[in-house]
Amino acid sequence: MPKDIEAQGGIGASTKRREDIRFLTGNGRYTDDINLRGQAYVHFLRSDMAHGRINGLDTAAADAMPGVIRIFTAKDFEGVGGLPCGWQVTDRHGQPMQEPKHPVLAEGKVRHVGDPIAAVVAETPDAARDAAEAIVFDIDELPAVIDMKAALAEGATKVHDDLSSNLCYDWGFVEENREAVNEAFTKAAHVTRLDLVNNRLVANPMEPRVAVGDYDAWNDQSTLYTTSQNPHVIRLLMGAFVLGIPEHKLRVVAPDVGGGFGSKIFHYAEEAFCTFAARQLKRPVKWTSSRAEAFLSDAHGRDHVTTIELALDADHKFAAIRTETRANMGAYLSTFAPSVPTWLHGVLMAGNYTTPLIYVNVKAVFTNTIPVDAYRGAGRPEATFQLERVIDKAARELGVDPVELRRKNFIKPEQFPYQTPVAVVYDTGNYHATMDKLLEISDHAGFAARAETSKANGKLRGFGIAHYIEACGIAPSNLVGQLGARAGLYESATVRVNATGSISVYTGSHSHGQGHETTFAQVVAEMIGIDAGQVEIHHGDTSNTPMGMGTYGSRSLAVGGSAIVKATNKIIDKAKKIAAHLLEASEADIELKDGKFAVAGTDKSVDWAGVTLAAYVPHNYPLESLEPGLEETAFYDPSNFTYPSGGYGCEVEVDPETGKVEILAFSAADDFGNIVNPMIVDGQVQGGLAQGIGQALLENCTYDENGQLLSASYMDYAMPRADDLPSFRVDHSCVTPCTHNPLGVKGCGEAGAIGSPPAVVNAVIDALQRGGYTHVTHIDMPLTPARVWAAMQK
16 A cells, blocks of 8 residues: 555545544444433333233323323324335235334234333433333233244234235245246256245344434424434434424434444334424433343344255256245334345345346245344345355255355356346456455365364364355335335435535435445545545434435445545536636646646646635636535435455364354455455454354344243343454455446445355354264254254254
């Protein structure tokens, strides 16, 4: 890295995250740090049964308790809309999905443990909690619908009485391929079949959710402070569909947010309640989730049960893929839940391979469990896990090297752009290069010797690989609108240049750990040729940022960054006009380099600050042709996804006496296109790897047959710790730039969580097979010692 790039902090510099200074010194401002004058507190009474009919609520004793201001129940929300779903899926028969109402407070029935029944607003949190415990409720318990297969059986108890069944939709893709796929399986030389579970997870961001509602009666203005990844979307959904508040009378602020992993994308009942209650009571109302409450109220992730089949010809080329999946929606449709097992999953089933025929069937099922929605990767991890596990199993059945089987079926570099059979077109990639890099950095050649050492020590060593592709920055809006999206998927930016040359950037993206305040500043600084310290990034407040879609799906730099590039280019174009006037030259002859505007071929120049000052003090300025000021807004709607990809390798030891798995090494070779800040990319990959390994070995959200959440705290839900993880080898030197965004970047935030689970499971199966346990061909995640040991013992 050239010293001047590092010093200036432009594109390519591993600049330290500027936002970390306030975080590490305790000066971050999170939603729970916001306390308003006259603030009241709300505590939600939540259902302790999974399914029941509400006969009545007696709040008299609770109403009389000290400090209680008001108790709200469903009857207070008559005329108020339910929480909207942001994506409508059409099933394979051309019918829209079944879409039940999702009330702010339970109406008529409770449908999962944690469903809010009533809300107590009081002067203190303790007073609200004590009063909630005094509410007497009469609920007739109904049979709980937990198992998805049972939920779809004829005569099954319905989660929603007004629906025809518990089937949300039966989706087929590509439906026109179905007969051809079936025929390919009939003609196949070999078919590999695998039944697997993608285990349910709880997101567990470091900061639990918080909502503070405020109301200013003077101008009829509502404000919601919330832990959200996309404040503009919350304002649109809550204002237009739930509470009926015009957007110009509703402000949503998401200040510093301590992680989200998808779980803070969605519009939750607590946000609507606090905003509604503040208007009713004419005073601020605050809710802060406890960790225990988060397990019962935050949307969960994954929870798919799948059968996948892979057909191969006599030359071991992939001929067809066929999958059947049951996807758990939980009791209600969370904001983007229907899209996760369909359009975010089905379109990735081609993976990195040239499989010509693919058919994906997904049945989305209502159950008496907490709603399920996007979790880091959102559909892409589920697709990759199925594909990379069945390929590994096929390699073992055929007696071929898993690496070589993948290589034989990779899309070749010269085949790009590549039209897949599942609609999407990959613009660039080089999967052979990332596989080569993986084998190099993992020292695959030395594995056999290391395996012998482990054997001498009584351990079984295995090496597992996985190759993934991800679709990031879902787009374009006109296409996804046809697929059922009920929002646009563009991004926005306003670039405001101040008179002295410093710059304020207002972005519709939102940062909750990604480092936007650093990387976005690097982009602007690079384009203009100034120090990144002169650029300030603002986000999270709908009152001063342009309408944007927020941050999720590894879209921020590819989509939000591209909007910033567009707005900055507008700034540069206008600044060149000003510079041409000041230098008495033609605009076509003006060049911008290193923060100076110069007339080409001469020594005449004016620096950045000289131009910006002229824009705001227009004494020598072409007022007849150019208005004063230097501020521009741009919106960017991508023409396609971006497609990061990579090869992941995991090396494990298994203790045959106990089944305990230890990860000894993990290597990741990714292609993220152009890199703006290598250090931040390293951190994003490492965080994703930790979460993916957590899913593979430790995390599991479990219900009993009555719908009680058995893993409802950290006593029962195992999170990955530092001593569960190795030092990661992370490489992103394989670069094929994206062809359709101005930065040539691809997403990186979810990659680690996508590629790591199958790599871990493949490594464990490899270890067991090498150790003589040839009957073990699959173990469902998480691969706990008990599960591994039980599999070894048949």
